[in-house]
Amino acid sequence: MSEFERLWGVEELSEYLGIPVQTIRGWRTKNYGPPARKIGKHLRYDPAKVREWLDQDIAA
Numbered sequence: 001m002s003e004f005e006r007l008w009g010v011e012e013l014s015e016y017l018g019i020p021v022q023t024i025r026g027w028r029t030k031n032y033g034p035p036a037r038k039i040g041k042h043l044r045y046d047p048a049k050v051r052e053w054l055d056q057d058i059a060a
Helices: 010-017 021-029 047-059
Strands: 037-039 042-044
Touching: 010 021, 010 047
Parallel strands: none
Antiparallel strands: 037 042
């Protein structure tokens, strides 16, 4: 059985990146930031994809 990390909400992403929730929401309107999935009315972030995005953004 493989183990999956729980998806993050905007608040968890904010805490991980040390960035205010409002900034992350603003990024979404500008098509910036880590990829998110909409599940129902909620945005969810895959922690592995967030780390990939962060590594790419830092390398740029």
